[in-house]
Amino acid sequence: MTTSRSKRRRPHFSGGRPVWLFDLDNTLHHASHAIFPAINQAMTQYIIDALQVERDVANRLRTGYTQRYGAALLGLERHHPIDPHDFLKTVHTFPDLRSMLRAERGLGRLIAALPGRKMVLTNAPEAYARVVLRELGIERLFERVIAIEHMRDRRAWRAKPDAAMLRRHMRDAHVPLADAILVEDTCGHLKRYKRLGIRTVWIVGHLSAAGPSARLPGTGRPHYVDRRIRSLKSLRLGTRASRRAAPREAPAPSAGSER
Template sequence: MRPHSRRPSRRRPAKTRGPVWLFDLDNTLHHASHQVFPAINRAMTQYIIDRVGVDIDEANRLRVGYTVRYGAALLGLVKHHGVDPADFLHVVHTFSDLPSMLRAERGIKRMLHALPGRKIVLTNGPSVYARAVLAELGIEKLFERVIAIEDMREGDRWRAKPDAPMLRRAMRRAHVRLADAILVEDTRGHLKSYRRLGIRTVWIVGHLPAARTSSGAVSVRMPGAGRPHYVDRTVQSVRALALGLRGRALGRPAAKP
């Protein structure tokens, strides 16, 4: 009689719940205001002039207005002017020398690695551009996925941050509970919209353009100064975020009244 052989268990190990970091890309993981944003804005304006047939003032008004209204200028251009999304994204995110334009914190790879939990990039930029930036910064392998604007579509309808249904769908596909998500973002409007979903929020301000007061003096934003109610923490940098989490976790959002 053969000895009974026990089959190996096929039960998968239970997943441990922990934070899932949703990192914006521009002005969060790198200093886009240095050269990248000015180049993108110039390219967007010229694209609108060429495709829509308006002057530079109107083109700038449309670019800024659609960004504020829809979260991304692309959505307004598609909806109101029938712009080809793939062509637009390619043209305005093509650079002659992207590596020379990038500025990021020294040691950002080490700081990101020190953050516990899963990490995802959530950007209104296109995938090719996002992955090129991450690769150039040497941090692409630290992120399990990139959710770019192409991934936010619902059928033929384009979506972008801060669209709430889009985020819910994206998180379901990534198997992320909203209660576990922490959004790290420079745009306050996105933080405000997603805080209502129960997501924890971190406002990163170190790469934001300095604001000038009425007297012409430069106003420097410091962590904790004037923090909006929908922001759980304000930090200058990824380094400050990583150092601030040593020995303590980011608190859960307060319960709604």
């Protein structure tokens, strides 16, 4: 009986090369250090100015819409007369972004060494995402950046963890869901997307006890997380170990901010 349960829990592999979907903030760099506080402050101020509300009301709207919709922008756009593009540009523009960035040493080598295709999947706007990737020296390693503007369809703005949005983008990129590996710091996104059959990696090295994660670092691995790592270096080491253990299997792991 134990063997039967173990077999059911094994992720299905399509046999293709892995396709890595990397979240951006608190995954490829340490956004909680300076960038997330600045974004959250800028969003609150934007809501104060646009809606003429007190700071405590603006903070409640920002956090409430993030929890309800996955990104504060979606709630603001749905319930208030704001310009989504102006909002995204305003709250993601910094005079000295380079000084705010913190990332793992040898980040480019770590990403380049992973087998398969690589993409960025982020609820941030494309302009900000590309500036961050450029400053980190890793933009060329990703074949595409799927940012929040690209997640929008003809009916509405969408964001992670919207399932239909991810299916659409994976179909457009010719990626079988069984080949996709999402590396992400937000547990709620991993939980939703695990249901689609993708593999999930929870990176916790940039999280803090006050962060929005469903669980805190060091408290175990939820059932919908295939691997829990502290750093991208750990991801590479785990991938190498997987290849040694199962050389014929596609190499892959086994089983935030408020925008």
